[in-house]
Amino acid sequence: MAKYLLLKHYRGAPAAVNDVPMDQWTPEEISAHMQYMRDFADRLEKTGEFVDGQALAPEGTWVRYDGEGRPPVTDGPFAETKDLIAGWMVIDVDSYERAVELAGELSAAPGAGGRPIHEWLELRPFYGVSPTVTE
Amino acid sequence: MDEALLRSLTPSVLTVLVRRGADFAAAEDAVQEALVEAVRVWPDDPPRDPRGWLITVAWRRFLDATRADTARRRREDLADREPAAGPAPSTDDTLQLYFLCAHPSLTPSSAVALTLRAVGALTTRQIARAYLVPEATMAQRISRAKRTVSGVRFDRPGDVATVLRVLYLVFNEGYSGDVDLAAEAIRLTRRLAAAVDHPEVAGLLALMLLHHARRASRIAPDGSLVPLAEQDRGRWDTASIAEGIDILQAALARDRLGEFQAQAAIAALHADAPTTAETDWVQIVEWYDELVRLTDSPVVRLNRAVAVGEADGPRAGLAALAELDDTLPRHAAAAAYLHERAGDPRTAARLYAEAAHRASSLAERDHLTRQAARLNARRRRGAGP
Numbered sequence: 001m002a003k004y005l006l007l008k009h010y011r012g013a014p015a016a017v018n019d020v021p022m023d024q025w026t027p028e029e030i031s032a033h034m035q036y037m038r039d040f041a042d043r044l045e046k047t048g049e050f051v052d053g054q055a056l057a058p059e060g061t062w063v064r065y066d067g068e069g070r071p072p073v074t075d076g077p078f079a080e081t082k083d084l085i086a087g088w089m090v091i092d093v094d095s096y097e098r099a100v101e102l103a104g105e106l107s108a109a110p111g112a113g114g115r116p117i118h119e120w121l122e123l124r125p126f127y128g129v130s131p132t133v134t135e
Numbered sequence: 136m137d138e139a140l141l142r143s144l145t146p147s148v149l150t151v152l153v154r155r156g157a158d159f160a161a162a163e164d165a166v167q168e169a170l171v172e173a174v175r176v177w178p179d180d181p182p183r184d185p186r187g188w189l190i191t192v193a194w195r196r197f198l199d200a201t202r203a204d205t206a207r208r209r210r211e212d213l214a215d216r217e218p219a220a221g222p223a224p225s226t227d228d229t230l231q232l233y234f235l236c237a238h239p240s241l242t243p244s245s246a247v248a249l250t251l252r253a254v255g256a257l258t259t260r261q262i263a264r265a266y267l268v269p270e271a272t273m274a275q276r277i278s279r280a281k282r283t284v285s286g287v288r289f290d291r292p293g294d295v296a297t298v299l300r301v302l303y304l305v306f307n308e309g310y311s312g313d314v315d316l317a318a319e320a321i322r323l324t325r326r327l328a329a330a331v332d333h334p335e336v337a338g339l340l341a342l343m344l345l346h347h348a349r350r351a352s353r354i355a356p357d358g359s360l361v362p363l364a365e366q367d368r369g370r371w372d373t374a375s376i377a378e379g380i381d382i383l384q385a386a387l388a389r390d391r392l393g394e395f396q397a398q399a400a401i402a403a404l405h406a407d408a409p410t411t412a413e414t415d416w417v418q419i420v421e422w423y424d425e426l427v428r429l430t431d432s433p434v435v436r437l438n439r440a441v442a443v444g445e446a447d448g449p450r451a452g453l454a455a456l457a458e459l460d461d462t463l464p465r466h467a468a469a470a471a472y473l474h475e476r477a478g479d480p481r482t483a484a485r486l487y488a489e490a491a492h493r494a495s496s497l498a499e500r501d502h503l504t505r506q507a508a509r510l511n512a513r514r515r516r517g518a519g520p
Contacts (some may be wrong), residue, residue: 047276049272049276092267112368131306131307
């Protein structure tokens with residue numbers, strides 16, 4: 001078993017095939033898209049492969065330590081930041097092939113015109129446990 | 136309240152229900168309910184015959200569930216049939232349960248989950264925590280697995296090898312959460328060894344005991360990995376090692392070698408050595424040759440190359456490594472180690488960093504990064520003013 005993160009980007013991923021911003025879709029198309037995402041998560045729970053799914057707001061803040069006794073420095077958001085994460089889903093599957101298959105299904109979520117978005121999703125493996133038997 | 140007793144009785148209670156004609160999935164649910172009931176009732180009112188008590192309660196739960204079902208769907212008369220007493224279940228019944236839970240129609244993760252629940256009598260919550268998934272997900276995984284095998288005949292002999300693979304997976308998962316999966320795997324393999332006379336079952340049990348014996352010394356207090364050469368051998372569990380070696384020798388004497396016996400033999404040679412330097416590396420290489428013959432696995436060939444490096448020197452190890460695909464897991468780590476021993480810290484440091492990049496666990500990544508850092512720091516000191 002291995003856990004994978006499916007990352008969805010607002011920005012930074014290569015252009016989707018059906019690349020129309022969501023605010024240009026019809027309200028029905030947006031509803032259909034949301035329904036598809038919910039159904040996908042429900043289906044994964046039924047197959048025993050769902051771990052977590054969350055969406056992120058696009059606006060964020062950069063924060064860093066600024067020395068002893070001083071409040072942290074905040075900055076941004078930076079419009080030029082290339083990579084902007086929109087959300088994720090964590091899955092627990094038997095193989096890399098299965099993870100790719102599921103990412104493909106998620107990428108087929110309907111967008112403008114009710115057609116699949118063919119959006120690029122980033123698939124990242126989690127670190128697993130170190131096996132006990134190694135030598 | 137003897138939880139170990141309760142859990143050890145579970146497989147035989149489950150097989151009794153299945154023998155009486157209960158569908159496997161329903162029987163498994165009923166047994167889990169009986170366990171919950173036992174945990175509630177036994178502390179104040181311990182039964183004289185715990186197993187009989189569990190069978191009675193589980194069967195009643197099964198009947199209740201089936202009756203509800205029957206009333207709803209207006210079918211089936213199984214519920215009102217009084218069960219025949221039937222013969223007392225033998226160890227064969229437990230064995231059948233292992234086969235069912237490791238059935239080839241199940242994916243590895245489903246087989247693992249079902250084995251831990253139906254044979255190991257862990258709760259869904261415990262299994263979910265051990266594998267770091269939500270309880271709802273694990274519940275679905277288990278109920279799907281039960282549905283998958285519900286049509287499988289309970290009296291067909293299965294393949295012991297599939298069961299061993301499942302138990303090996305559980306063992307290698309180590310421990311996280313509140314369940315010690317390695318200890319659980321040993322418990323289940325021990326039971327299997329009592330139920331079936333098979334040298335590979337003994338081989339796997341020996342392998343687990345020999346590795347488990349070294350567990351306390353494998354991980355430093357800060358969670359970092361301690362390589363074999365640096366482990367405090369005084370902390371190895373000698374009783375566990377002695378037991379593993381006894382079991383292995385009895386298995387090997389039967390002259391039906393298999394991969395788990397060969398792996399256990401390698402583990403035994405490590406466990407037997409007072410230091411890395413005094414390890415019988417020549418014999419270890421010979422066992423790896425057997426393993427290559429048995430499995431033809433590239434991972435085994437990689438481990439063999441490292442052992443060759445110890446037996447015949449790092450150059451020989453690197454030569455053996457050069458014949459293998461360098462995209463294999465741990466290839467860069469093995470090469471780094473051998474290059475350092477061959478006196479080339481610069482290449483070793485580069486390869487350790489590369490290996491860290493390709494590590495599949497956090498502990499491994501950190502260990503390899505530290506190795507690269509150690510060599511780089513030494514080189515800076517050496518080259519400094």
